[in-house]
Amino acid sequence: MRGATHAKWAACAAAVALAATACGGGDSDSGGDGTGVVSSSWGDPQNPLEPANTNEVQGGKVLDMIFRGLKRYNAKTGAAEDMLAEKVESTDSQNFTITIKDGWKFSNGEAVTAQSFVDAWNYGASLKNNQKNAYFYGYIDGYDKTHPEKGTQSADTLSGLKVTGTNTFTVKLNQKFSTFPDTLGYAAYSPLPKAFFDDHAAWLKKPVGNGPYTVDSYTKGSQMSLRKWDGYSGEDKAQNGGVDLKVYTDNNTAYTDLLAGNLDLVDDVPASQLKNVQSDLGDRYINTPAGIIQTLAFPFYDKNWDKAGMEKVRQGLSMAINREQITDTIFQKTRTPASDWTSPVLGEEGGFKEGLCGDACEYNASEAKKLIEEGGGLPGGQIKISYNADTGSHKEWVDAVCNSINNALGNDKACVGNPVGTFADFRDQITSDKMSGPFRAGWQMDYPLIQNFLQPLYYTNASSNDGKWTNADFDKLVDEANAETDQAKAVKLFQQAEEVLRDDMGAIPLWYQNGSAGYSDKVSDVALNQFSVPVYNEITVN
Amino acid sequence: MGRYVIRRLLQMIPVFIGATLLIFLMVNVMGDPIAGLCGDRACDPATAAQLEKEFGLDKPVWQQYLTYMGNVFTGDFGTAFNGQPVTELMSTAFPVTIRLTIVAILFEIVIGIALGVITGLRRGKPVDTGVLLGTLVVISVPVFVTGLVLQLLLGVEWGWIKPSVSSDATFGELIVPGLVLASVSLAYVTRLTRTSIAENKRSDYVRTAIAKGLPRRRVITKHLLRNSLIPVVTFIGTDIGALMGGAIVTERIFNIHGVGFQLYQGILRQNTQTVVGFVTVLVLVFLVANLLVDLLYAVLDPRIRYA
Numbered sequence: 001m002r003g004a005t006h007a008k009w010a011a012c013a014a015a016v017a018l019a020a021t022a023c024g025g026g027d028s029d030s031g032g033d034g035t036g037v038v039s040s041s042w043g044d045p046q047n048p049l050e051p052a053n054t055n056e057v058q059g060g061k062v063l064d065m066i067f068r069g070l071k072r073y074n075a076k077t078g079a080a081e082d083m084l085a086e087k088v089e090s091t092d093s094q095n096f097t098i099t100i101k102d103g104w105k106f107s108n109g110e111a112v113t114a115q116s117f118v119d120a121w122n123y124g125a126s127l128k129n130n131q132k133n134a135y136f137y138g139y140i141d142g143y144d145k146t147h148p149e150k151g152t153q154s155a156d157t158l159s160g161l162k163v164t165g166t167n168t169f170t171v172k173l174n175q176k177f178s179t180f181p182d183t184l185g186y187a188a189y190s191p192l193p194k195a196f197f198d199d200h201a202a203w204l205k206k207p208v209g210n211g212p213y214t215v216d217s218y219t220k221g222s223q224m225s226l227r228k229w230d231g232y233s234g235e236d237k238a239q240n241g242g243v244d245l246k247v248y249t250d251n252n253t254a255y256t257d258l259l260a261g262n263l264d265l266v267d268d269v270p271a272s273q274l275k276n277v278q279s280d281l282g283d284r285y286i287n288t289p290a291g292i293i294q295t296l297a298f299p300f301y302d303k304n305w306d307k308a309g310m311e312k313v314r315q316g317l318s319m320a321i322n323r324e325q326i327t328d329t330i331f332q333k334t335r336t337p338a339s340d341w342t343s344p345v346l347g348e349e350g351g352f353k354e355g356l357c358g359d360a361c362e363y364n365a366s367e368a369k370k371l372i373e374e375g376g377g378l379p380g381g382q383i384k385i386s387y388n389a390d391t392g393s394h395k396e397w398v399d400a401v402c403n404s405i406n407n408a409l410g411n412d413k414a415c416v417g418n419p420v421g422t423f424a425d426f427r428d429q430i431t432s433d434k435m436s437g438p439f440r441a442g443w444q445m446d447y448p449l450i451q452n453f454l455q456p457l458y459y460t461n462a463s464s465n466d467g468k469w470t471n472a473d474f475d476k477l478v479d480e481a482n483a484e485t486d487q488a489k490a491v492k493l494f495q496q497a498e499e500v501l502r503d504d505m506g507a508i509p510l511w512y513q514n515g516s517a518g519y520s521d522k523v524s525d526v527a528l529n530q531f532s533v534p535v536y537n538e539i540t541v542n
Numbered sequence: 543m544g545r546y547v548i549r550r551l552l553q554m555i556p557v558f559i560g561a562t563l564l565i566f567l568m569v570n571v572m573g574d575p576i577a578g579l580c581g582d583r584a585c586d587p588a589t590a591a592q593l594e595k596e597f598g599l600d601k602p603v604w605q606q607y608l609t610y611m612g613n614v615f616t617g618d619f620g621t622a623f624n625g626q627p628v629t630e631l632m633s634t635a636f637p638v639t640i641r642l643t644i645v646a647i648l649f650e651i652v653i654g655i656a657l658g659v660i661t662g663l664r665r666g667k668p669v670d671t672g673v674l675l676g677t678l679v680v681i682s683v684p685v686f687v688t689g690l691v692l693q694l695l696l697g698v699e700w701g702w703i704k705p706s707v708s709s710d711a712t713f714g715e716l717i718v719p720g721l722v723l724a725s726v727s728l729a730y731v732t733r734l735t736r737t738s739i740a741e742n743k744r745s746d747y748v749r750t751a752i753a754k755g756l757p758r759r760r761v762i763t764k765h766l767l768r769n770s771l772i773p774v775v776t777f778i779g780t781d782i783g784a785l786m787g788g789a790i791v792t793e794r795i796f797n798i799h800g801v802g803f804q805l806y807q808g809i810l811r812q813n814t815q816t817v818v819g820f821v822t823v824l825v826l827v828f829l830v831a832n833l834l835v836d837l838l839y840a841v842l843d844p845r846i847r848y849a
Contacts, residue, residue: 048625222709222799253797256705260698424578424812464583
């Protein structure tokens with residue numbers, strides 16, 4: 001008998017180690033007691049998993065589980081709510097005093113202090129650490145010393161950051177930025193434990209954070225097992241025992257696995273399955289707005305596109321696109337026709353204004369033709385819409401957009417798609433100003449603020465102003481909005497700036513993108529937040 | 543024999559250098575890989591320059607190639623963009639793909655040769671026609687169709703297998719993917735064996751063996767099969783390399799994290815170090831497999847001599 005018991009123990013240990021399945025009599029049917037493990041699809045993160053180095057959704061998912069920052073965005077409303085922050089105070093929108101709550105710990109036992117934040121931000125901003133999200137610290141005083149545009153850095157730490165007590169520090173910005181506290185929910189502003197700096201390689205193998213989950217095991221390129229951390233200090237404790245993120249090369253395989261009962265959650269329903277997803281999953285299919293907008297940008301560095309009258313051509317092109325039809329037939333309503341340059345997830349208070357684009361975003365073939373002719377016609381008689389052909393199903397919609405334009409203009413050679421082989425090559429052509437016609441541009445918000453949809457994209461020489469559109473009035477209004485301490489007034493100013501963008505049609509808004517996900521009947525309480533990332537800690541296992 | 547092997551090994555050097563150089567050039571003309579690293583927004587110029595320096599991308603291509611090859615000879619295949627050494631990627635990817643290839647080759651040898659012998663001996667009979675038709679179907683249907691159909695039927699509809707392979711990728715899990723991967727080659731092996739057997743059946747030495755009164759079983763295995771296998775061995779030998787490199791489609795369908803997966807990711811992300819590293823190893827596999835095939839000839843047919 002004893003022997004048998006031992007054997008069972010060993011078998012359990014092996015099963016737990018291998019597949020992390022619950023073991024023993026009764027345990028396997030956990031019935032929502034918070035110990036079940038959720039398996040979810042994942043993509044291989046492109047960059048090393050560090051808060052300031054992760055700029056895509058896949059790595060972001062993990063950070064969202066193992067880190068908690070000063071603020072956290074409410075999964076339903078998108079509002080920035082205090083998490084670790086006790087209070088963030090400022091009298092002039094430029095100097096902030098941040099107090100953090102007492103008693104928070106990293107999962108290795110270290111306490112989270114003001115120093116943890118300051119060290120993490122200094123690390124992220126320092127040029128020699130190659131952090132791809134370094135520009136997030138660009139508003140902090142001294143950034144130009146730690147991260148100069150050329151040459152070597154002259155300082156290792158940001159002069160704008162000062163630790164004033166165990167739990168307090170001050171931030172001095174290099175310009176007024178009233179909504180700065182609301183940006184602090186972004187993962188790049190997460191605190192880092194001392195272990196990160198002491199043994200960086202070991203930390204990367206098994207990241208340690210202060211969130212509701214800890215990393216149990218991580219096999220790069222195939223799976224990460226996260227487990228509920230019992231010592232978690234926050235209120236949003238994990239409602240499940242853990243999450244196994246499994247890497248899939250192809251989201252079709254992930255979807256097939258979901259149908260076969262081999263996987264609990266797919267957070268990216270493949271385009272080819274959208275037709276069947278309702279009948280396959282019923283109400284276990286989620287299709288909710290996310291903070292993503294797709295636009296067509298123009299190369300304003302090209303004289304052909306920057307001459308007088310071209311704004312009419314751009315408006316005409318916008319009117320020639322039948323957004324309604326394309327989102328219905330190609331995207332099966334997982335996109336919503338855009339009528340401004342932000343996203344519905346901001347809500348009306350946050351700055352989303354339906355119909356701000358007005359007639360220019362309504363399909364009107366005859367008016368479109370008239371406007372383009374008034375503006376001097378298409379440069380060279382034809383436009384080529386560039387897109388990367390390797391990922392996403394961009395070819396389908398670009399062809400549809402061209403079709404729509406060709407039909408409106410009654411000329412089947414007016415618009416053609418111009419596929420570029422790889423994403424890297426596509427980005428390379430954009431950043432080296434080689435585009436000769438409109439090109440696909442997508443924007444996924446970093447934080448739910450109207451500022452994030454406008455400033456990085458359309459402000460003169462901003463980090464993601466790929467088309468190099470520039471307008472002094474727009475810049476002035478954005479500056480004013482940033483200096484405005486009254487939230488409502490700031491939003492108004494941003495919307496005025498957006499109107500300037502509209503009148504010049506600096507970029508054609510196409511559609512707002514939804515997050516789509518499907519889950520098995522083994523789990524419930526599944527929801528996506530505004531970043532189209534599942535709210536993992538709230539999922540319960542039936 | 544020894545001399546022959548040495549000569550063949552020396553011949554490999556220019557092939558190896560030529561192949562890696564070609565791959566290196568091809569990956570490099572695709573544009574700046576750093577541009578794709580930062581996602582839909584541009585990398586800030588300072589970080590981009592820093593990264594370029596770190597990966598050696600700021601130097602001219604010939605210099606990159608020389609440094610790279612120099613490092614390869616010391617066993618350093620460089621670092622992938624996600625910070626992992628390429629050798630680490632290889633140590634996880636190659637065992638999986640080798641297991642998959644073994645399963646596929648076993649299918650080819652066992653099923654392919656067995657079917658080939660059966661049909662070759664019974665030319666024109668219903669079995670022969672049936673198998674011929676079957677192989678025609680397998681050859682004409684693309685691998686991804688076979689793969690997706692089997693995955694849907696066995697994995698989702700009937701629930702016999704899991705539609706995707708876990709990260710352990712055990713032999714058991716790899717049976718169906720292995721069969722899919724082997725399917726086209728398997729059909730060719732069947733056809734090759736069949737023709738070869740049918741041809742040799744009428745040859746003098748077989749007639750002599752039968753006339754001597756040897757048992758049928760011995761005639762087939764020792765005389766007929768041994769001589770008929772030479773073209774088949776050539777095919778299977780070269781197929782080893784093709785299967786390892788060509789597993790991209792199968793690996794994608796069944797979510798196997800092997801060489802195909804790493805190559806696909808490497809190409810998509812334009813990661814020179816990963817792509818060139820994996821291709822270098824694949825070239826070596828091709829070359830060694832070809833050498834082994836040539837050496838096997840002498841075992842099968844003693845008349846073949848090496849000078």
